[in-house]
Amino acid sequence: MTDSLSPYAPGSLITVAGLPIAEVASILALTTRLEKMAAAERRQLLAGRTLALLFYESSTRTRTSFELAAKSLGATTTLVSDKSSSIEKGESLKDTGLTLRALGAECIVLRHSAGGAPFLLARTTGLPVLNAGDGMHQHPSQALLDLRTILSRLGLADRPVDDKVLAGVTITITGDIRHSRVARSNAMLLPRLGAKVLLCGPVELLPEEAATLGEGVEIVRDFDTALRRSQVAMMLRIQSERLAGLKLDLNEYIAGYQLTAARLERCSPNALVMHPGPMIRGLEIQGEVADSPNSAIEQQVSNGLAVRTALLVRALGVSL
């Protein structure tokens, strides 16, 4: 996307596919610089700048994270959501985007239930677009915040971010990978930094073609086996209404794939436990595991805020 022929404005972040590793490194470096900056100084960075949060799908977590990131930079935000009356009924995504641009938005953060919607918005408005989750496709800011969490918790934060920074690290992603944009984003990004990614789950939630997401991606059906090989256990939310349609027995799923204290102790007692949230305690993860010292779940949330601050600064072309 740094290609000069790209139809997307510089500063856009729509997918991690093809995102140069140098860009990943510079976003993480910018995150750290912003974090160290005094709050008052940071509030000047985007003072007088306007950005729109366009949320066609509700997401308290991601929306709040982007909103607080924008506020901490002094930017003016306008929230347009499907809950408010501000998305005109029947108006196309393109026209909504053009309206926001005409109203002065310099960047649009988009959450949408249709995969690829951010590409369309970026092509038609010419504005930098930050993908805050599109359908089952991508959630790139989540992949970046997960990466930052992994690097810091595994003691790799001071290493240069390159294609070897995660060499020797194995990460298991477990759960409803078929429907997960978080899984797709992580499985596409982490192997490019040297990690081995194991995808784990029953075939209904994890079809064979998932192994084609990246070079270092492998499908391991048995959760214990996958955990034994891993330093990181990334759990995904299970939506039981989806399981119903997939003829999957919930009790069987829990028996086979729930991350329990006993399983963790047995297979990989030091593994870092991650979850993009919102999590269902007692379904994909036991509550005590989520609260254990292994858990990085809260840190993921704070890294989310930090990384999104950097993404907004980058989107609006402010150089520090």
Next chain:
Amino acid sequence: MLIKNGRVIDPASGLDAQRDILVRDGVIAAVEAPGVLAGVEVAETLDATGCVVAPGFVDVHVHLREPGQTYKETIATGTSAGAAGGFTSVVAMPNTVPVNDTVASLEWMLEPARNSAVRLFAMPAATMGSMGAELSDYPALARAGAVGFTDDGKPVLEDAMMRAALLSAGRLGLVVSQHAEDTRLTGGCSMNAGPVAFRLGLRGMTIEAESRIVERDIALLRDIEAKDGVRPHLHVQHVSTARAMQAIQRAKSDGLHVTCEVAPHHFTLTDEAIGDFNTNAKMNPPLRVESDRLAMIAALLDGTVDCIATDHAPHARHEKEQEFERAPNGITGLETALGLALRVLHREHGMPLARVISLMSANPASIVKLNDAGSLKPGAWGDLVVFDAGAEWQFTASASRSMSKNTPFDGAAMLGRIKATVVGGRVVFKS
């Protein structure tokens, strides 16, 4: 009219030689060695030096959007794009608004007032409103000029209904053209199932969704031949999967009357062309994987495929400028068909020129029983196309004569450029 100095390729008569062609009163009057016709007085002469002269192309599968969706295309604009692509006869699909399912709508469509630039034919709906519940009036529609029946855009899904369609059309000696998609398996799907769909997080159509309908229809043909003393003709539209093609090949070798078409996009592109959710690469059946693409080419080369059809499906810009899953299926195709066929089939896969021409003229003409089309024999319609088979060029969507520009081939390399298209001895396109 005299078309002189061209290399005449007429697969129907096995001719490939320098010939001059005389068209008089709208029909081919003479095909003679150079100079023989020099003394004949004609009102118009077309110099085809350096070019191939072939029977005008016949497209058995186009969507012209009139009536009802004239913001996408009209019969006049769509057929004008057809003329620019070398087509002299096109068959309009019935999924207009309203659906073409009555004699009145068929006659309205075929009226001179629609200003078709080329010969216009139509396949009315196989079932009323293409709803799959009640057959349309085949005998009456046949008398009014129907060249076959189809619910294209969707399949005739119910076994009993498809059986009745094949039987009724078979009794009239007309074809039933089937859009082979088991829609019970494709709900919410917007592209081919496989690694690309997985990467993009889109629900995918499996190859079984196509092959199951083809296999079911073939079983019906067998059953009807055995029990009803009728030999029905099934035409499988836009075949896209190796599996469906194998079923067709078996049915043909079993002697059943099955024909099929392949669209240029299915022998040129794969689902990788969707790239960043490019809706101009969204169509139904969807672009498949490389092994399917190569299977289409192999079947075109070995004769399993009867014809090339474009499935020209224009859509307005604002309709394609939507979220991928919401955007309508289809691409325009009349002006890129020859350029892709020559580039991919002729140059890249060694298909003889005469075979390409046959797949675009004589063969499709015979499927819809246009006995005077697809040939340059004296007495046939004076419909022909003159093209420079060696010309390399780039297609530009904005220059298209279609009202819509939805094509994945904007800027694509083409081989073979149409110089002139003649219908009934009248030039309808000249570059």
